[in-house]
Amino acid sequence: MPIRTEIVSQDRIVYQGDADMVVLPGIDGVMGILPNHSPVLTALQYGIITVRLKGEEYYFTVAGGFVEVQPDQVTVLADAAENVAEIDVARAEAAKTRAEEMLKEGIPSDQDRYLMIQAALRRSTLRIDAVRRYQQGRRSRG
Structure with missing residues (x-):
C-alpha cells in the first residue's frame, strides 16, 4: 500500500x-x-x-x-x-559563478543582501551536486 x-x-x-x-x-x-x-x-x-x-x-x-x-x-x-531531471546545469553553474563573484567583492554591508547571496550559492551548489550524483538515476516524473 x-x-x-x-x-x-x-x-x-x-x-x-x-x-x-x-x-x-x-x-x-x-x-x-x-x-x-x-x-x-x-x-x-x-x-x-x-x-x-x-x-x-x-x-x-x-x-x-x-x-x-x-x-x-x-x-x-x-x-x-x-x-x-529538470535542472539546467549551465544555468546553475552561472548562478554559482555570479554568487561567488559577488562574495569576492567583499561582504556586503546589507545583511539581507549577504544572506541572499549565500542562499543563492548554496542552492546552485546543491543543484550542480545533485545532477552529478544522480544523473544515472534521473527520472522526469512529477
Missing part, C-alpha cells in the same frame, strides 16, 4: 503521486518514511528528497521548508524544490 506524496515549492507542484518510500533531509537527519508512519511535522534542510515507487527512484532538490507526515500522506512545503 503506497503513501500519497506531494512536494510543493512556492511556485508549483513539483511532485504529486504515490510512493513506496520517501527519504527526506530532515533538520535532525535523514528520515525514511513508509506507509503508516507516525505523524510528524519537522523542518527540512538543504538536500535531496528520494521518492521510491515500484523499484524506481525519483530525485528532487529541496532548499528548506517543512514536511508533514501522516500515516497515509507526506506533504512537503519547500522554500524551493526541483526535480533533478
Whole structure:
C-alpha cells in the first residue's frame, strides 16, 4: 500500500503521486518514511528528497521548508524544490559563478543582501551536486 506524496515549492507542484518510500533531509537527519508512519511535522534542510515507487527512484532538490507526515500522506512545503531531471546545469553553474563573484567583492554591508547571496550559492551548489550524483538515476516524473 503506497503513501500519497506531494512536494510543493512556492511556485508549483513539483511532485504529486504515490510512493513506496520517501527519504527526506530532515533538520535532525535523514528520515525514511513508509506507509503508516507516525505523524510528524519537522523542518527540512538543504538536500535531496528520494521518492521510491515500484523499484524506481525519483530525485528532487529541496532548499528548506517543512514536511508533514501522516500515516497515509507526506506533504512537503519547500522554500524551493526541483526535480533533478529538470535542472539546467549551465544555468546553475552561472548562478554559482555570479554568487561567488559577488562574495569576492567583499561582504556586503546589507545583511539581507549577504544572506541572499549565500542562499543563492548554496542552492546552485546543491543543484550542480545533485545532477552529478544522480544523473544515472534521473527520472522526469512529477
